[in-house]
Amino acid sequence: MKLFGVRLPAMSSLLIWGLLWELIGRAEFSFFVPPLSQVFSTLFEIFGTKAFQSALYETAYAFISGVFFAIVIGIPTGIFMGKNRLLDELLLPWVNIFLSAPLTALVPVLMVLFGFGMKSIIITTTLFAIWIIILNARAGVLQINRSLVEMATSFGASPWDAFTKVYVWAALPEILGGVRIGVIRAVKGVIIGQLLISIAGFGALFELYSANFLMSHFWAVLIVLFGLAFTISEFLAYLERRVSYYAAKR
Amino acid sequence: MLNRSLLLKFLSAFIVFGAWEIAGHIPVSYAFPTFIESMKALAEMTFDGRLYAAYVETLKPLAIGIAISAVVGITVGLWTGLNNWFDWLFSPIFIVMQAAPLAALIPLLVMVYGIGLTSKVFVVCIMAMPVIVLNTAGAVRNTPSSLIEMGKSFQASRLEVVTKIIIPAASPVIFSGLRLGISAGFIGAILSELKITPTGVGDIITFSRSIADYASMYAAIFSIIVLAVLFLNLLEKIENYLFEGNVRGYASD
Amino acid sequence: MDMLQTNVQTEITTAAQADIAVSVSNVSKNYGDVEALRDLSLEFPRGQLTSLLGPSGCGKTTLLKIIAGLLDPTSGDVLVDGKAVTGPGPDRAFVFQDFALLPWASVMRNVAFGLELRGVAKSEREAIAEKYIANVGLSGFEKSYPHELSGGMRQRVGLARALSVDADVLLMDEPFSAVDEQTRRKFQEDLLSLVANENKTFIFVTHSIEEAVYVSDQIAILLPRPSRVSDIIRPTGLREKDMLTIRRDPEYLDIVDEIWASLRSYVE
Structure with missing residues (x-):
């Protein structure tokens, strides 16, 4: 967008929305919307508090473990599915089902099976992230140009060489694309898990703040959460762009 | 010979449900009923009408929420795709919403709107809206430029370019945005029943769990997942049927 | 000759x-x-x-x-x-490199599209389009859709569309x-x-x-x-x-x- 010939940065309109928020808050339009400035000053206060730090730590722990399992299980599964037709036909229907299924409904099962704790939250996170990672890794392997593989074999590449030097790289843009979407889903999964299990992390913090009607605290945590989620997603998009320059050209 | 892919689908279902059955017999956990027990509970719920009543309750916020999201989302999406100022002003909000864990807003919505239908509709809306808006706007922006030039070269007015070229060209992607929105809406509807107040299917799940009737709990969860998946698959079939030739027919294929 | x-x-x-x-x-x-x-x-x-x-x-x-x-x-x-x-x-009428056909419209509507945008009545514009469809050798394909045609036939549709406005x-x-x-x-x-x-x-x-x-x-x-x-x-x-x-x-x-x-x- 251009204004008087000057290019406005892409996300700059958020400043306007922030300003609007501040004005609505100042006008005391609603108890639930404190001025943005007050939210920010609260934000700096709660950064130091024990409750916030442990919520952040627990969330990060559950998130990172969940994503770790999703990647470590998901990518190899997807690659095997892409290379083995029988395995593909057996697993693909399930991957597609869980990709579109409302996974929230499974959280109560996880709670009764794995308890009201970290374990259930981690599994929820993994469940949210893994299916798209599998599907994209599979798609990445399937789209590999046959002539690329034939080229490697014709120059005498061993199967292992062909795998590490051709397959993985040729499928990388899709795999990374899957990881990016998977991670965004994992952020949602970890929060949904915490809300439903609600004795850990931000779930517990939200309970605490809403029980005491601490609106600025509530918004402060939301801003941190949304900001982190957005940063993660943009960072991964940046990484993906760095690899995908060749994706369009093959 | 029976179709190979269908045969493998049956085999695959048999393996998974068989594993479920065996795991239930071991049992892996006191809270893990067998597949057959769960299906019995499902049949029971279906025949005594409980399931039907529950779904009427569950699908109400979903339907209202999706209807609102579709109308608002497609309108905003069209504007964002067509107008640079709108794009600059609104896109960042929906981009952030798309990446953000919006479920975190639920406690706030409950504080503001209470525990009734309004809150649940709101949850469905915030989950479904971003993808509808972003898909619509993206589709509008990605209209093949030669089609627009073609319209202009025949002196189409701006309105004609929008109604006769841009909207038809964008409709497959808008439709799939709607499908993804409904998928997210299901998540929101169930989340709100589990988190805000147990009603409908969420009530069956929560209640069965509290009285340790795990077969019923699994049955309810099984049914909502099957329902959602079948419905979304149906939408995808409709989409493929409606827009069969729509994505092809350019010089490149 | x-x-x-x-x-x-x-x-x-x-x-x-x-x-x-x-x-x-x-x-x-x-x-x-x-x-x-x-x-x-x-x-x-x-x-x-x-x-x-x-x-x-x-x-x-x-x-x-x-x-x-x-x-x-x-x-x-x-x-x-x-x-x-x-x-x-x-x-002036334009013939596009990538044909610029409407994928959701039949050959008939595509050829008549230039006339449609000029506000020519449906029966009239279809009669004109019919003539040019025949001229470029596509008679019988009026109800087909672009994705059902070969590349050459698609460009004939593009050509018929440009001819039909008589620029x-x-x-x-x-x-x-x-x-x-x-x-x-x-x-x-x-x-x-x-x-x-x-x-x-x-x-x-x-x-x-x-x-x-x-x-x-x-x-x-x-x-x-x-x-x-x-x-x-x-x-x-x-x-x-x-x-x-x-x-x-x-x-x-x-x-x-x-x-x-x-x-x-x-x-x-």
């Missing part, structure tokens, strides 16, 4: 001396700091086919879109029948570059009859030297960075020949060689 063609051709050639359908004078086009066209002037005689030929990046499509009114020149004027071009008009000037942007070689040869022959039979002015962008020499009354050779007209060649003798023997004609071969000699140093 030969007799007749010769007559038609002489008529056109004599008339063309005075009658200029489209004239481009001192046109420049800048994209930011990049000069796409600089001070380009060119005249297009009525009833003839003029090719814009040059290596990629020489701005031939830019020039065509400026004549079409789809792009505004930074400076300079384009006159069609003495009237300045300010935007797309009913006197004086036909602007063709590498129209045959996306179809296979045999189909392209058939198209080139059909184009020659079209130029002979319809009293229209054709402006034809191509990057194929052979194609340009085969179909053109006049060839404008454009050189890149910034684009300018380096030469205008008129293969005058060729139009009187039988279209099947042109490719063996010494004049044809000489012109092809001559153009290649002048262009080769500009090809990366």
